[in-house]
Amino acid sequence: MDKIPYFQEEKPLHEYLRQHARAQPGKPAYVWYGASLTYRQVDDMSDRFAARLAGLGVKKGDRVVLFLNNCPQYVIAHFGIQKLGAIVSPCSPLFKKHELAYQVADVGAEVIVAADTLYPVVQEVMDKTPLKHVFLTSYGDLLPQEATIDVPPELRSPKNRVADTMDLLEALEGMSAPPQPELSMDDVVLMTYTSGTTGMPKGAMLTYRNALFKTASATFAAGVDDTTVTLAIAPLYHIAGMLMGLNVTIYSGATAILMHRFDPRSVLQAIDRYKVSHWYSIAPMNVAAMQVPDAKSFDLHSLKVNPCTSFGITLTQPLAEQWRDFTGGCQTFEAAYGLSETHTCDTYTPRDAVKWGTQGRPMPGVECRIVDQDSRAVLPVGQMGEITLRSPGNFKGYWNKPEATAATLRDGWVHTGDMGKLDEDGYLTFSGRFKEMIKVSGYSVFPEEVETILIKHPAVRQAAVIGIPDPAKGEVIKAFIVLKPEAADTSVEDIIQWSREQMSPYKVPKSVEFRAEIPATGTGKVLRRLLKD
Template sequence: MQAIDYRHGEQPLHEYLRHHARIRPEKAAYLWYGKEISYGELDRLSDRFAVKLAALGVKKGDRVLVFLNNCPQYAIAHFGIQKLGAIISPCSPLFKKHELEYQAADLGAEVIVAADQLYPVIEQVLPSTRLKHVFLTHYGDMLPPEPAISVPPEMSTPKLAVAGTMDFLESLEQPGEAVPQPALQMEDVALMTYTSGTTGMPKGAMLTYRNALFKTACTAFASGAEHDHVMLAVAPLYHIAGMLMGLNVTVYSGATTVLLHRFDPLAVLQAIDRYKVVNWYSIAPMNVAVMQAPQAGDYDLRSLRINPCTSFGITLTEELAERWRAFAGGCQTYEAAYGLSETHTCDTYTPPDAIRWGTQGRLLPGVECRIVDPQTGNDLPVGTLGEIAMRSPGNFKGYWNKPEATAATLRDGWVFTGDMGKLDADGNLTFTGRLKEMIKVSGYSVFPEEVETILIKHPAVKQAAVIGIPDPAKGEVVKAFVVLHPGAPASTPEDIIAWSREQMASYKAPREVIFRSELPATGTGKMLRRLLKEG
């Protein structure tokens, strides 16, 4: 199968940014509520951040955390880190103490770029991690004086100044020394995004410059992104899919992207109407919310021609797609892709003229897929349900400092996904569920061991086990089974739930807690979560 051709050769994506900065320096790379950030400016500012990091002693291979929601500062940090040859590791802005502490400690990171409003979480983890350089930024720092579209109210909060930290944008004001020019190879690790793998606590999936370039080229091919397009980026940049569309495809294609801090139906309507957006990667509940927004019919969406969509929480059905087509002036929406962090996502795509509803589409050029018996590893016939295994230039190098987990997932160049599915005779892949025990809450990955590790920090909890249970709005939610310490202060399920919401991201917190006298386990003590699901 022919692989994707790269538009400007095989080089790291930040070199694509430099290419567009040379030939179109004044063109807008991003539109941020009416403010233009040009390719030339994005290139200069990310260069300056690379210089600043180098001055702090950061070098090739060092890990840098980015603890931000969507904003232009995210793009500046992302490409600045990679220009230096350092490794960016995104953290969800929903993280609480234990989650940030785990990732920072696991990576041994010394530098973090964060939103000022998230500093209280950082402050809690400083004593137990190697973090010593903290850059803070405010989401409103780069807003124009008169925003062109609706701005979320949280972006108008007062800016927080913290002694001992550095203001991110102020640190870029002085050009400083020459931009570092490290010797980079396409197989160097550029990104570590945390994922479950097949089991256990979150693991840092090591993704290379080549992985990112290949999957970005695949995504640009699948979505038809071109340099004269205006795209809309709403999905979180810290998530692999949002990063791919909002950061990578933007600089790869040379397009202009309207960047939103978070999803807001009114802002989406305003953005598409005002900027004549052509291409929007959405999540199915977003399309529904936009159609239901007050005065939605007052906005002109006829510029929108490309709308790949992911089913999270709500399934993208043919009926829903037809409703969207009628609402959006003829724009077809369709299932975006199947993929996972270990493959830099986007292993499949749906050609708009060959939609097969109920599937995740066909394999992208250069991507191979096998359906195997999860017990024997033997290939299964077409149409037979089994474990999905993927191979492509997008496959990761392994998990950070976890050779055993790497060996279990990455075998002879194939990523054994732990997902169940089947291929039809036309090569369309249907994902049917997870062999592994990861829980998907509104599209977010929740790892049972991580939630359990936090739950047992509660003074009344002796043991905990969590599973996912179906939820009509979120796909799944977390259910916890808890054994209390004998003689512990009286606690109710509601007490445990309320405490959990203070200790972890809201989507990870249990929605239901059941008290048990004991939990099912093997003779060696391994938790048998499947028995909790069955009973």
Template sequence: MLADQPLHEHLRRHAREKPGAPAIVWYGRAITWRELDGWSDALGAHLQSLGVARGEPVALFMNNCPQYMVAHYAIQKIGAVVCPCGPLNKAHELQYQLSDLQARVIIAADNLLPIVNQVRGQTALQHVLAVRYADLLPAPPAIDLPAELQAAPAPLPAGCTDMLQIAKQGAQAGQAPGPENIAMDDIALMTYTSGTTGLPKGAMLSLGNALFKASVTARSNGIGPGDVALSVAPLYHIAGMLMGVNVPILVGATQVLLFRFDPVAVLQAMDRYKVTHWYSIAPMNVACMQVADHHHYDLKSLLRNPVTSFGITFTEPLAAQWQAFTQGPCLSYEAAYGLSETHTMDTGMPPDAIRWGTHGQPMPGVTIRIVDPDTGAEKPAGEVGEITVRSPGNFKGYWQKPEATAATLRDDWVWTGDQGKLDAEGYLTFVGRTKEMIKVSGYSVFPEEVESILIKHPAVAQAAVLAEPDADKGEVVKAFVVRKPGAEVSAEELIAWSRDNMAAYKVPKHVEFIDALPATGAGKVLRRLLRPG
């Protein structure tokens, strides 16, 4: 491998060494290494022609598709910064992120262009490049398409440019970006996260952070060029990005990419393409095992299946059930502990020494300490404290938020705000979050963001949001609402309004009306006093 080279240079290497081999398989259409490299080169050149400079944020607003991969590497090839925006975001949420970034360019799926147009006049956007999910689909598809991909593509509205057309035409003309003096310490990704509290913040991650975590993840999981990896997790999420965008590009593995999770499509893909590696979320495994005609699918090729517990805990009996279901040598285990600020995968489960109930041991090059959150004193083995992490994967800080950076990144240690413990053999057990972020089916929900939208309702004077345990989703959102004097709104009406104004996973499942929110003398809401008990 090329030491200390950005991941896009590994993409170029594979394009030279095996140009006609499949890099991505998209419902039966193979995108070769030559195509992926050439299209991203041409798109990078186009972005430069728009004046996109080294270090400039470029927003991505789409679900899983090959074009996401093209855009990601095009941006990084010119030294610009990939800034994923969750495709479930509504106008309020997209406007916040674009305004925070002062982004001039966005690459968005065509079905999301109405949201982009809603906020375009309130942001710094100058250029909109559009993506049609269906453009690279084969006819007929080799596996079942989700409903979202079955509609015929509509003409693009005025003011938008067809991204794939630019990439294909530029590649045919041999266009490539001009040279940039790119360094491994350059910021290449900003993924929005809560940090410790408050509205989402852009965690700045470098080319070196991405290479380090991709390298240790590939080695620890035994992923190599001969693997066929199934990518279902969202590419815009840090875990899906590591496992779907970065690791296959580093090692040169073929990636079978799905738009979203569908249990039948997963089984079809495993059978048809002889998938060897799949990173999944525990409910996905359960859903696959519930497919009525699952015995028609040959799943024996699957060798490794790291799993993240969300909503359903991935236990040893469940792993044994999954192995019996695949009827092969598949080894399944809890995937890891990690967070956006560390490019995730700070721990990994040794496949030959699985310890159920833990999240594995620190990855090579990663140091984890459990400390007293008040004194910083290190806790002995077995005692619970705050998880702190130091590694070459640690982020460079939060975009334009020095105070938040100083609170989280201290002397090269990331103070996670999470509670955990290490045993005598160094296995980490995650205990809980001290930060106020809510995890709904694996998605991060930031209380202040939901609150800021709720108070836009004409009947709402104040709102406070908390996590409420949920058997299916892990946690759901509960809102405490103070009505304006004389205003009338029911819980059902406010929940219905929320569905129209925020991403589905952020919508409160329960609303409780109260007369006043508990607050300090300075007016800061004390959410903890709203918790039962």
């Protein structure tokens, strides 16, 4: 098919929310540790937040920053902003003051919605940014009196009230219908920050059309419909978590069991209690869930489909088979390849034609080419080069960065800065970032390539590698290893000797450092720059 047909007509996702609120008003859109938020409630509360923002002078095209982790208030704020034609700019709740100040100032936001526990960071950036209005919310505000699954202890923290700020939920009181600005599918509605192919983080400008196209794609790939119960754990502030946990839910009319953060026992409780059928996960989550001491006491047979991303731990066929046996039949597979500039999910793995070691094949409506990075000539099947993409999901450019936009967006194609190859069946193998490529005696080494091998060592739980300077070879490989608990007596020499037997000499780590953990983003993506620092 040329493109995934939409469940309804082409319109912004918040209009899908309105439709579901009319058609199935009492159906839970989100369940938050036992408290249900229906489609009518999500629509009404986001309407009232849009009206409150309009009262502050927020209008179409203005940017509003979200600085909080998963909670129902995130959903309310996200769609309230977009109903006005304003632009959501998510910030990681892991941000420190310099990171928050940079993004808020760069995007020019006057309004921020933050968790009350993060207010000290907001306070530190107020005089360094255009911020004028602060909405705070407590993660515990919408918790039920009696939870149905384990609640993270931090959600029980006392509410933090701060003078000269507005409480998000209290700010909805007394609000009526918001303005109805004229909107185009090509209006920018999301600005998610990414390092792109080079330099400081940049705001990738994404439209209503980008979001709808990729949401329909992800819904198709996972087989979600209005009978589905999903588990939403991946961070909503991250493009993949936003797509799967927020957009797919509202688009399809499904019910999402929303969790503040990953906890392996709570995952098993949620699947059992709510008969979850679909879960987008990250491979270490699956491994952790299987290690829960009383895991066999939970009924997991409802879980049928589990798109999974390899971060830190590679999703292999043996791991997938172990998960299938553990759950009683759930199929897991590599979820997709994608990036912020394309609203992610550019490829998918057909559930009846899984190819291990690949990221699947292009979504209907997505064109993928492998090109020579210098000549830009299209390369033949099987040859490694730069991944380029063209689809209705491609972004409009970087906010206030015309040169960076011109370097990435060329003739309608996004030049990703990623290395990969296509096989004869059109399946994509992602091999790493050009900018993270390590040159060892003239040989090109991609960190993911070495990490994928190291993780096969029986003692290794997680692995990350970087290049470090070497006077003779230019660069050599340094590996950071997290050992399995039962393999604590493994030595550096054990790892290096095993590597010599498993990989080309220039890929073998010159040095190994054991760590208790490897720095990663909220979604589990390894932060190699911190290892370099």
